[in-house]
Amino acid sequence: MGGDGGTIISRRNCMRFNNKKKGKEISRDMERTHKWLHCALSQERLKKPIVGCRLGRLYNKDRLLEFLLDKSSRGTLKNMAHIRGLKDVKTVSLNENSESTGEPLKSECSTVPQVFPFCCPIMGMEMNGVYKFAFLWNCGCVMAEKAIRQLQISMCPNCDASFTSEDVVIVHAEGEDLQLMQSRLEDKLAQEASKKEKKRAASKMDPFSKESSDGQSVGVDKKKSKTSVKNGPLNTVEMKQSNSFKSLFHTNDSRQKLDPNRGFWSETTHSYFFKGT
Template identity: 45%
Template sequence: MGCDGGTIPRRDELVRVKKKPEQKDKEAELAFKWRHCTIKQLPLQPPVVGCALGRLYSKESVLEGLLDRSTLPESAQHIKSLKDVKNLNLTTNPAFDGNKAEKGDCYADGGKSPYICPIIGLEMNGKYKFCFLWSCGCVMSERALKVIKSTMCHQCQQSFTETDIIIINAEGDDLKKMEENMPIRKVAQKKSKKHKHSEDIQTQDVKEDVKQDEAPKKKIKKEEKTATFKSNSNRSEAEDPAYKKVKENYSVAKDPKASEVFKSIFTTHKSAAEQDRAHWITYNPFYN
């Protein structure tokens, strides 16, 4: 059937035309990149971390990759230790219901993002540029960072520099800028650590000098206290006869000021020889 004069074939039916390549859905690609881990391609699980190139990871995936580097993709080979990633302080989106099951009788908005900008409320879904600060890990939109011009973080009030700004999922010129800032930031961190270490050494030296200056003063005060204590004790021994009782040659039986009733308590008294049972106060094993 056909070709009987009643059908008119089209050009694409007669001539083989080269097929156009399939175009990716940009929205789906952005949603996948901003919601999934770069290493395992699974949904991001908190705690979420970011690297110096702005890629997002689940911290569990990073730890597993550091233990077995064969599992790390080429895009994450620059991560050598946990110092190369930063814990991100993300702000959850109250309008996101990703944990609820989708129903067929209602509209499900797949464009909702689980995180938003804490300053102006933009959703972190890839349509807007987002960044985080390497100094503190706080995440915010680039628009908020440009509008509120400050060198202090808007959330935790920690200072940061221009090299601390990491653009999330950077591409093109932004990615080149992140690659250039990475060694600069490492050098600055090493310098700050050395400066802090030198300051700690200086403060420790100052404390030691203060202690050395205070040591002779404390020694003099201690000697003065001991001298005054000795003089007071000698004076009290001469004045008060009670101090004489601590001497070795002291005996209650020979004490002229002690009464006979008091002396009879002790076994050194003459009445102890006539005693045939244990004393009611003192304990004498000879009479038990």
């Protein structure tokens, strides 16, 4: 071996090469497993209730609430700038894997679990990062993206809720999928900003009146009617129908004993008058 003038390859060099390659594969699997099993904010193990954002990241809801309530930490994380409140996330429904024991089973060479805790409710695929998963924004059901693509229906195959292509959010999107999720998020933010500008412009033009569905201003009329009831005389219709109120005065037929100092009720004007002492 090596007598022809070539190099001599020892077993030690082959072992080193294999070890490097194996180590990269293990680290890549560990990174993928950690991302799909842990909260994207706190890096803790995912536990229900779980929410997802428009970019497909999964969070523990309690940790996300703590982050939103802590105003000092809002501007520190750039990857959380798109989440301003609970309206920017959706509670997802994850189907538990019946074969999972709850804790990852560690092998001899890595910490990758053999059975993952969640799976697709339609096709039974494990939610381990190998297969592409997605959730629907309108209902929150999580399933394999392959099931949504192959069925080609406008109703959720898990809960029968209607949805559109804009409602499909890829879980932990990467590459082109991440660019698509970001473009949808930007379009949504632009629509919200335009709506706010229209409302501000309408309030500056006429801040006191509100237009109804027929285009007639009803805000001022309602305000006038309320003030007229408060500042005007007592409601004579209610007085006319209330016998208990009439019984307070000596002109009522139900009272036999007359008090000269008590006021009297007028049936013509539907009002009462008090006598002086």
